[in-house]
Structures are given as structure tokens and as C-alpha cells.
Amino acid sequence: MRYLHTMIRIRDVEESLRFFSLLGMSEVRRIENEQGRFTLIFLAASEDEEAGRSIKAPLVELTYNWDPEDYGEGRNFGHLAYEVDDIYTLCQHLQDNGVTINRPPRDGRMAFIRTPDNISIELLQKGDAQAPAEPWKSMENTGHW
Numbered sequence: 001m002r003y004l005h006t007m008i009r010i011r012d013v014e015e016s017l018r019f020f021s022l023l024g025m026s027e028v029r030r031i032e033n034e035q036g037r038f039t040l041i042f043l044a045a046s047e048d049e050e051a052g053r054s055i056k057a058p059l060v061e062l063t064y065n066w067d068p069e070d071y072g073e074g075r076n077f078g079h080l081a082y083e084v085d086d087i088y089t090l091c092q093h094l095q096d097n098g099v100t101i102n103r104p105p106r107d108g109r110m111a112f113i114r115t116p117d118n119i120s121i122e123l124l125q126k127g128d129a130q131a132p133a134e135p136w137k138s139m140e141n142t143g144h145w
Helices: 013-022 046-053 087-096
Strands: 002-010 026-033 038-044 059-065 077-084 101-103 110-114 120-125
Touching (some): 002 013, 002 120, 013 038, 013 059, 026 046, 038 046, 059 077, 087 101, 087 110, 087 120
Parallel strands (some): 002 059, 077 120
Antiparallel strands (some): 002 077, 026 038, 038 059, 101 110, 110 120
């Protein structure tokens, strides 16, 4: 497993970029998603900038949702993300040990779980997505993440 990023939601892209630049962080990647109506901006610490461009260093993911939302305290923190060798094997191991799979890896690529304190954790398949497989393919979401 490899730690990938920490996601936080933001209300103002420019204000947030200015703040993080004061910490010496810089943008290494940006994804605009018109269908989902969001922008993802990935930042790397100054010593991780080169490695961050090739996704070899942990990043901060700023998520800007195009539709206004008041996040209040706590809702702006999103999740921790980890890249895993085999998402199906790990999810089965977690489930066998009493962990709820909140968002099953139906696509063979992504799953979400929560810590005992309700912190969301995103699990991402290393490399290409696996072929969709049961029981995950038809498993419904449980709760939220």
C-alpha cells in the first residue's frame, strides 16, 4: 500500500492556492470534470514537487465543487487515499474483519471505507482497474463516505 493524498474541499480556488503557496506548496496537476461539476487541484510540498508530478509523492488534493455549498466544520476535510496492490483482496480482508465497505469497488478501481472515528479512506487499485467482479460488481453503497 502507498499513501497518495489528503483531500480537502475548498470554496475559493485562488484564495486556497495563495494560502498553500505561502507554505511553499505548488500545483502539480489539475482535473476539470464538467459532468461532475468539480475541479481537483493537486499540490506538492516544495521538496516533493518533481516526485508529485509523477504521483510518486503524497499530495494535497483541493476539491472545488462548482455548485456552492457551506461545508461547516469538518465537512471540508474529505479523505485519505491509498494505492493498493489488489483492491478486491484487500476489501475482502477488511470485510472479513468487520469493516464496512461503504463504496464497494464495483469498477475494479475505487472503494471507500471509514475509520472507527468516521474518517473516510479511499482505496485505489494500483495500475489499471481490475475487471468488474462479484460480489463487488452488484454490491450497493452502505452509508456515505
